Amino acid sequence: MSNSEKLHGVLGEFESVDQILAAAEMVKNSGYTKWDCYTPLPVHGLDAAMGVKETRLPWVVLIAGITGGALGLLMQYWMNGIDYKMIISGKPMNSLPASIPVVFETTVLFASIAAFLSMWIFNGLPKWFNPLARMERFARATDDRFFVALSAKDPNFDVKTSSALLESCGASAVEFVEEPDEPAAVPTSIKATMATVAMLALIPLALIMSERGAIKKQPRLHLVPDMDFQEKFRAQSVSGLFADGRAARPQIAGTFALExxxxxxxxxxxxxxxxxxxxxxxxxxxxxxxxxxxxxxxxxxxxxxxxxxxxxxxxxxxxxxxxxxxxxxxxxxxxxxxxxxxxxxxxxxxxxxxxxxxxxxxxxxxxxxxxxxxxxxxxxxxxxxxxxPVDPNADPGIAAGKLVYMSKACMACHTTDGSPLLAPSFKGLFGSERELEGGTTITADEAYIKDSLLNPTAKLAKGFQPLMPPAVLTDQEFADLITFLKSLAD
Ligand code: HEC
Ligand code: HEC
Known part of the structure; x- marks a missing residue:
């Protein structure tokens, strides 16, 4: 015990669970706010007896978890859907299922960090020491005794009435707890050690930084080389293995690569x-x-x-x-x-x-x-x-021309019903005025169509891509095609 004049509070010792429950009830009813109970085992009903409010920790954790999850989702939404779009197996960029693992991780990360930090803050940690721990009697708080400590900071605290209150509750012993007269601040030696360790910890980081920034002639340090350095022939580089300087052998004449x-x-x-x-x-x-x-x-x-x-x-x-x-x-x-x-x-x-x-x-x-x-x-x-249905009276050239249209795959890009596909529709094409890229117009006569087949991209129809492959038709096929196109003219 020190000789300090400053009082920390008063400590009452009790011998049973029932006693401490009754004592807690009484202290609460006397209007004390800054006090606490210390028990060697969890005492059911003690929180209620003390009037302790439910902890706010779960709410903090819930809010932090939701924040973490939302940020995780937002991060992936932005990265995958906006900043760096990448097709993976044709799936949507902002796929929720794909985001779930990371959302789960960020939720847990935020929630657990919040739980850890708020636990410290709510409990007023870290504390250098607690004067109670200097009391010899108090050591039994972890063994077989129950304690009530009233803080001197409580507005109701009074040296006489407070100790009397504990006695009236049935305390087997009541003691005053004094503030030790050693300073509450962290000793300078410990501060100095911590500062030194913190400074030293920066040195490896600084070394790594300077190494990374430096230009070296040698390959950089590989602690775990894996397969970074291995003998191999690189594409397009000269190798001494074969006389012709190539690493790969050309295909041997008369052989096939595939089964x-x-x-x-x-x-x-x-x-x-x-x-x-x-x-x-x-x-x-x-x-x-x-x-x-x-x-x-x-x-x-x-x-x-x-x-x-x-x-x-x-x-x-x-x-x-x-x-x-x-x-x-x-x-x-x-x-x-x-x-x-x-x-x-x-x-x-x-x-x-x-x-x-x-x-x-x-x-x-x-x-x-x-x-x-x-x-x-x-x-x-x-x-x-x-x-x-097939019209039996139609010109046989039309049917033959339609066959050309189908078998030469014109219909992969052109339609006959007026709706443009990848290319203008053949409906109403023949004899009409065609608008070309560049603003000119031209009549779609036989010459133009022949030209369109041989040099498809020379005269580009307005609003279309130069996709059409040249088509080689026999004279008969061409004649049939024209008959077919004429049958589609308006
Ligand atoms: C891969 C798609 C594709 C195929 C197959 C194709 N075309 Fe085209 N064709 C186009 C596109 C695109 C245009 C419009 C751009 C241009 O004028 O080159 C076009 C334009 C034309 C034009 C001019 C139309 C106009 O509005 O001026 C004719 C005529 C034509 N194609 C006939 C044919 C015929 C006949 C065949 C079959 C032998 C055929 N095309 C096959 C894509 C195709
Ligand atoms: C990567 C996409 C893709 C896959 C996979 C694919 N195709 Fe195609 N296929 C196309 C496209 C695009 C065209 C049209 C090409 C054109 O007109 O230039 C096409 C055209 C065709 C045609 C039309 C040929 C013609 O004469 O007009 C057939 C038949 C076809 N595919 C069959 C198949 C079959 C069978 C498979 C599976 C073994 C297959 N495709 C897989 C994209 C694909």
Whole structure:
């Protein structure tokens, strides 16, 4: 005990749970506000007896958690949807499911940091020491005694009445607690040590900073080198391994890189869909329910992303491209299209294998057998398309011209019903005044159409992209096409 005159408070010792509960009730009722109970075990009902309000900590944690979650979501929304858009598997940029893990993490992070810091603040921590801890008797607070401490700072505190109150509550001992006369401030030696450690801790950081900024001739320090340094041949660099200085060997004449290609010679029909330049009209794999089911399944994996589950050319990749307004996007063909119904199955197989116009081939990822299965599937969905009534009195040239329009794939971009697709519609085209890019106009006569086929981009129709591939037609085909176009003129 020090000789300090300054009083910290008064401490009452009790021997049982019942006593401390009764004492707490009485102290509360006497109007004290700055006081506390110390017990060796959790005492049920003590909070109520003391009139302790429920802690505000859960509210702080809830608000911090919600803030953290919202900030996490906002951060990802901004990064992925606004600042640095990146397509991942054609999914929307601002996908909520993808954000959930990070939102969860930021929620927990904010909530737990808030819980930790507010716990310190609410409890008035950190404290250098508590004068109670200097009382010999008080050591039993962790063992078998219960204590009530009234603070001298309480407005109701009075040396006589306060100690009398504790006695009247049945305290087995009442003691005054004095403030020790040592200073409450942190000792200078500890402050100095902490400052020194803090300064020293900056040195490694400063070293790293200066190393990072410095220009070095040697590769930088690698504590964990992983596979950063390894012997390898880099693309486009000279290697001494072979006499010609190249690291990779050129393809040997007469060899094929792909499994399918090597087999082409053995069974050209099966691997290319063509024999002697003619498309197969019968698939080398017979139609069966099992093959059809296989084709449908493979279609769903390899083709549906672009062509859509119901093959109307509007799969998720297409929808995404439209949503982004990609200017050069070509809509995947509606696989119910009429022009495909007249294609021999070998041609469908070829389109799937090596690609067609803007579509890449799938020979590398889909086996030949599966490609035939898909071709069967494509034909199976086509038969459901209604091609409409045929006028028996029409000029046979019109039908022949329509065949050209379909088989030369003009219909992939042009329509006959007046609605522009990727290109102006053929309806009302022939003989009309065409507006060209650059402001000039021209009459769509035979010469212009011939020119459009051979030099499609020379005279660009107003408002369209230069997408059209040149088309080579025989004279007969051209004549039929013109008959067909005339039949569509107004
Ligand atoms: C990456 C998107 C994409 C995928 C995947 C895709 N296609 Fe295509 N496909 C297209 C586009 C785009 C076109 C139109 C190309 C054009 O007109 O330039 C097209 C055209 C076609 C055509 C029309 C050929 C013609 O003669 O007009 C067929 C048939 C076809 N695809 C079948 C398939 C099949 C079968 C698969 C699956 C093995 C597949 N596609 C996968 C984008 C795709
Ligand atoms: C890949 C899409 C595509 C295909 C396939 C295609 N075209 Fe075109 N075509 C276009 C586009 C785009 C334009 C408009 C821009 C231009 O004038 O080049 C166009 C323009 C034309 C024009 C001029 C139209 C006008 O308004 O002045 C004619 C005629 C034409 N195409 C005929 C054909 C014929 C016949 C075929 C089939 C042999 C065909 N096209 C196939 C995309 C295509």
């Amino acid at each position: 399918d290609d090597a087999l082409v010679g053995k069974d050209p029909g099966f691997y290319t869909g063509k024999v002697d330049g003619e498309y197969l009209t019968e698939a080398p794999i017979a139609y069966s329910d099992a093959i059809l089911a296989r084709g449908e399944e493979r279609y769903g994996i390899s083709c549906a992303p672009c062509h859509g589950g119901d093959a109307n050319g509007k799969g998720p990749v297409h929808n995404r491209a439209v949503e982004l307004g990609s200017p050069m996007w070509i809509q995947p063909t509606d696989l119910h299209s009429e022009h495909l119904t007249i294609q021999p199955i070998g041609q469908l197989f070829e389109s799937i294998s090596v690609g067609v116009r803007n579509m890449p081939g799938y020979a590398k990822t889909v086996s030949a057998k599966d490609r035939w299965a898909i071709a069967h599937y494509l034909q199976s969905i086509q038969s459901t398309v209604d091609t409409g």
